[in-house]
Amino acid sequence: MQAVPNHSYRFLSTAATSDGSVLAVARDNGSIEVWETATWTCFQRLPGREEASLSCMAWAQDPVDGSERLFTGGLDGALTEWDLRTRQPRHVGDSFGGAVWALAAEPRGQLKEGEAPRVAVACDDGVVRIFTAEGLSPGLTYARSMPALGSRLLSVAWHPSGKSVLVGTAAGTLHSWDLASSRELLRINVGDGGGKEQCVWAALVLPDGTMVSGDAAGGVQFWDARLGTRLASFHRHAADVLALAAAPEGNAVFAAGVDSQLAAFKLVTGQKGKPERWVFTESKRPHSHDVRTLTVAAVLGGDPILVSAGNDAQILVHSVPCFSQEHPVRVCKCPQPPLLAHASGAALPHLLSAQGTQVDLWCLGVAHNRQQHAVSLSGWAWAEGAPVDVGQEPRHLARIAAKGPGHVAVAAMSPDGRAVAFCEAGPGSLRLFRLTSAPGSEAVALSRQSLPDKLPAAVALAFCADGSRLLMATPDARVVVIDLDKNEVTQTFAEAAQQEESATWSPGEAGASGRSAAARLASVVTQLLVSPDDSWAAMVTPRLTHLYDLTAMKYHGRLPVFEEGGAVTAAAFGPAGDVIALATAGNHVAVLEAATLRHTPWSLANTARPPQRLLQMPGSVCGISFCPDPQIKSAVLHTTSSLCHVDFEAPAAAGAAKGRRRSRLPQPDPARSAGANFRVLPLENPCLLCTYTSTNAALLVEKAWTEITKTFPPPLYRHRYGT
Known part of the structure; x- marks a missing residue:
C-alpha cells in the first residue's frame, strides 16, 4: 500500500536566530520547517508551492518590538517575508536584479537601539543590493546598490563591523565593498591563474576580518583582511565547496559541498614566536549525498552547534567544540511526513494522505478472519513478530487535487469516513467533500459541499464524531464551529486567542524579559481534536492546551502547563x-x-x-x-x-535486577x-x-529510507579500493 506518495524533499538552506533557539530549514519543494533547538522539535511547517525556487534565507530582528522576522530569496527574483502564524507570505517583493543567490543579515552587535537591520542581497545581474527591515513594516525596503560587477553573484557576507560586505562571483572573484562610499576595497582572484573561472559558492568573514572563500574547484582559502593576500589554501574537497560556517570566536571554520565531506580548519598558535596559521584538522562524511548548507547556532547556556543538511534529507547536529570527539546527532529521523488522517468509525477503516497538491483516500486492508483472531485470555492468536495474513488488500478510493499551486496545508477526515476537508494556507481555500458509495459497489463518488462565505484561514481542522460539525482553528488561536447541515458558523471561541496574546512576549519587556526567540514564536496552533463523544474539543499550542465544552458551547479552561519536558x-x-x-x-x-x-x-x-x-x-x-x-x-x-x-x-x-558480575548470557x-x-x-x-x-x-x-534514497540525485562518484 502506497499510502504515502513517493516524495523526498532535499534541504537547500538553513538559518538560525541570533540566540540559536530557533532554526529554519528550507526544502526544495518550497516548504519551510521551523525547529526549536532546545528539544529539536519541529513546531511549525510552512507549506510550499509548485515550482518553488527558494535558494536562501536569513533572520532579522524588528527594531521596534524585537520579534524575529524570517526572509527568503528565490531564483525567481522574489524576496519574501513569512508569517509563521498564518504559514503564508507576509510580503513578497522584487530583488530588482533577477535571481537571488544569497542573503545575509547585518551583524546585530553593530546595530544601535531602534536602528533597522540591513540585509545584503546577491543578485543574478552582478549587483549587491542593500535592503532594510523597517520596524513594524512588512517586507524589505530597498536602500541602495553597489556598482555592477558584470558577473553573477553567488555568495555574500557581512564584515563584523557592518561597514562593508564581501561577495563571491561566478567569475571566480571576491569583492569587498565599502557601504558608505560604494567604493571597492578589495578585488581577489581565487583561481590559480590558469585562466579557468571558478565559481565562489560560499564566502565568510571572521570576527578579526579574515575572509574565507569556498569555490568550485574544491578549494577553501583564507585571505588577509587588509591587503587581500592569501593566508592559506586547502584543497581537501573533490568537488565544489557549497557552504562555509565558522565558530562564534572565529578560531574554527567548517566547509562542506558536493563530495558529502565536512572538513574542519583551525587557527593554531605558532611556536617560538611564529604567527598564527590555519591548519586542516579533520574531515567526516556523516552525509551520503551533497551537503548544501551549514549553519552555526550559538545556543544560550550551551556550546555552539553546527547544523548540516543537504540532498540526503537529513539534518545533522554537531558540537562545535567537540567536533573531533563526538558523532553528530541526527535530528530529522523520517522523511517529510504527509498529512495523515484516520477514520475508525467506518465499516472498513479509511486513511487520508495529503502531500503536495494531492489528497488521496484509501480503504485499509483487513487481516484474514479478523473476527476469529481476537485477543483471548491466553494471548494473541498470532505469534509476536510473525506476519499477519491479509484477507483483503488496501485499495485506493479517490484522489482530489488542490485548486491552486499552493500545497495542502491542513486536512481532516470525519470519523465515519464520509467527509473530507482540506485547504491551502490562507483564507477562502477550505473545501469539503462528501463520499458516497453504491450498495455492493467498490466505486466511491465525491460530491463537493458548500461552506459559509468569508471563512478565515485554517491552521487545523477536526470533525465531530457524527460528521455534522467541522471545527477549524485560525492563525490567531480562535476556534470556529461550522454546522455542516445548516451551512453556517454557529460559534466562534476567542478566549484562547486573548490568553495566547497575553502569554507571548510584550514589546515593552524587550530588555527585562530576555525571552528566547523560540518562546516568542511558539504561540502557533499545532493540533485540534474532538473527543469521541463530541463533548469536548482541545486546541494545542507548543506551550498551552485549551479545552472547549461542546455541549454548553463555551470555553472550558486551560490545562496546566508542563514545568518540564x-x-x-x-x-x-x-x-x-x-x-x-x-x-x-x-x-x-x-x-x-x-x-x-x-x-x-x-x-x-x-x-x-x-x-x-x-x-x-x-x-x-x-x-x-x-x-x-x-x-x-x-x-x-x-x-x-x-x-x-x-x-x-x-x-x-x-x-531487571543488576548482579555483581556481568553474565555472558543475556x-x-x-x-x-x-x-x-x-x-x-x-x-x-x-x-x-x-x-x-x-x-x-x-x-x-x-516509509523506508531505502525507498526515499531512490529518489535522490546520485552522489559524487568516489572510487573505493577493490571496486
Missing part, C-alpha cells in the same frame, strides 16, 4: 472522552480529567518522576492512540522510530516482555502514524 508534541482524548493525554518533546506524559482540568491519580504518581524507559525512547512522542474499548485504560505512544505501550491504571514495570528484562507496561519497541523504518483501528487491531504507516 519542553513543548507539547502530541495529545489525544480517551475513548470515553473524560480524559485527555498530553506528551512533550522530552517524552513526559500526563493524563488529565476534562471536566476538572486536573491530573488523574495515575498522572500525579507518574508525571513528577516519569519511567526511565519512557524518557529514553528514541525521538520525541509525536502521536498518542487510546484503545477504543473504554474498559481498557491503555494507549500506544509513538515516535518516528519506536512504539511504547502504556497502561494508565498500572505502575511502570520494574527494570538476562531477561521484565519491562521487555509482552504486555509489560512502558514496553518500548524499536522500529526498523520511520513511523509516520500509529493508531488503533479497533480494540484488537492497529494501523502503522511507515
Whole structure:
C-alpha cells in the first residue's frame, strides 16, 4: 500500500536566530520547517508551492518590538517575508536584479537601539543590493546598490563591523565593498591563474576580518583582511565547496559541498614566536549525498552547534567544540511526513494522505478472519513478530487535487469516513467533500459541499464524531464551529486567542524579559481534536492546551502547563472522552480529567518522576492512540522510530535486577516482555502514524529510507579500493 506518495524533499538552506533557539530549514519543494533547538522539535511547517525556487534565507530582528522576522530569496527574483502564524507570505517583493543567490543579515552587535537591520542581497545581474527591515513594516525596503560587477553573484557576507560586505562571483572573484562610499576595497582572484573561472559558492568573514572563500574547484582559502593576500589554501574537497560556517570566536571554520565531506580548519598558535596559521584538522562524511548548507547556532547556556543538511534529507547536529570527539546527532529521523488522517468509525477503516497538491483516500486492508483472531485470555492468536495474513488488500478510493499551486496545508477526515476537508494556507481555500458509495459497489463518488462565505484561514481542522460539525482553528488561536447541515458558523471561541496574546512576549519587556526567540514564536496552533463523544474539543499550542465544552458551547479552561519536558508534541482524548493525554518533546506524559482540568491519580504518581524507559525512547512522542474499548485504560505512544505501550491504571514495570558480575548470557528484562507496561519497541523504518483501528487491531504507516534514497540525485562518484 502506497499510502504515502513517493516524495523526498532535499534541504537547500538553513538559518538560525541570533540566540540559536530557533532554526529554519528550507526544502526544495518550497516548504519551510521551523525547529526549536532546545528539544529539536519541529513546531511549525510552512507549506510550499509548485515550482518553488527558494535558494536562501536569513533572520532579522524588528527594531521596534524585537520579534524575529524570517526572509527568503528565490531564483525567481522574489524576496519574501513569512508569517509563521498564518504559514503564508507576509510580503513578497522584487530583488530588482533577477535571481537571488544569497542573503545575509547585518551583524546585530553593530546595530544601535531602534536602528533597522540591513540585509545584503546577491543578485543574478552582478549587483549587491542593500535592503532594510523597517520596524513594524512588512517586507524589505530597498536602500541602495553597489556598482555592477558584470558577473553573477553567488555568495555574500557581512564584515563584523557592518561597514562593508564581501561577495563571491561566478567569475571566480571576491569583492569587498565599502557601504558608505560604494567604493571597492578589495578585488581577489581565487583561481590559480590558469585562466579557468571558478565559481565562489560560499564566502565568510571572521570576527578579526579574515575572509574565507569556498569555490568550485574544491578549494577553501583564507585571505588577509587588509591587503587581500592569501593566508592559506586547502584543497581537501573533490568537488565544489557549497557552504562555509565558522565558530562564534572565529578560531574554527567548517566547509562542506558536493563530495558529502565536512572538513574542519583551525587557527593554531605558532611556536617560538611564529604567527598564527590555519591548519586542516579533520574531515567526516556523516552525509551520503551533497551537503548544501551549514549553519552555526550559538545556543544560550550551551556550546555552539553546527547544523548540516543537504540532498540526503537529513539534518545533522554537531558540537562545535567537540567536533573531533563526538558523532553528530541526527535530528530529522523520517522523511517529510504527509498529512495523515484516520477514520475508525467506518465499516472498513479509511486513511487520508495529503502531500503536495494531492489528497488521496484509501480503504485499509483487513487481516484474514479478523473476527476469529481476537485477543483471548491466553494471548494473541498470532505469534509476536510473525506476519499477519491479509484477507483483503488496501485499495485506493479517490484522489482530489488542490485548486491552486499552493500545497495542502491542513486536512481532516470525519470519523465515519464520509467527509473530507482540506485547504491551502490562507483564507477562502477550505473545501469539503462528501463520499458516497453504491450498495455492493467498490466505486466511491465525491460530491463537493458548500461552506459559509468569508471563512478565515485554517491552521487545523477536526470533525465531530457524527460528521455534522467541522471545527477549524485560525492563525490567531480562535476556534470556529461550522454546522455542516445548516451551512453556517454557529460559534466562534476567542478566549484562547486573548490568553495566547497575553502569554507571548510584550514589546515593552524587550530588555527585562530576555525571552528566547523560540518562546516568542511558539504561540502557533499545532493540533485540534474532538473527543469521541463530541463533548469536548482541545486546541494545542507548543506551550498551552485549551479545552472547549461542546455541549454548553463555551470555553472550558486551560490545562496546566508542563514545568518540564519542553513543548507539547502530541495529545489525544480517551475513548470515553473524560480524559485527555498530553506528551512533550522530552517524552513526559500526563493524563488529565476534562471536566476538572486536573491530573488523574495515575498522572500525579507518574508525571513528577516519569519511567526511565519512557524518557529514553528514541525521538520525541509525536502521536498518542487510546484503545477504543473504554474498559481498557491503555494507549500506544509513538515516535518516528519506536512504539511504547502504556497502561494508565498500572505502575511502570520494574527494570531487571543488576548482579555483581556481568553474565555472558543475556538476562531477561521484565519491562521487555509482552504486555509489560512502558514496553518500548524499536522500529526498523520511520513511523509516520500509529493508531488503533479497533480494540484488537492497529494501523502503522511507515516509509523506508531505502525507498526515499531512490529518489535522490546520485552522489559524487568516489572510487573505493577493490571496486
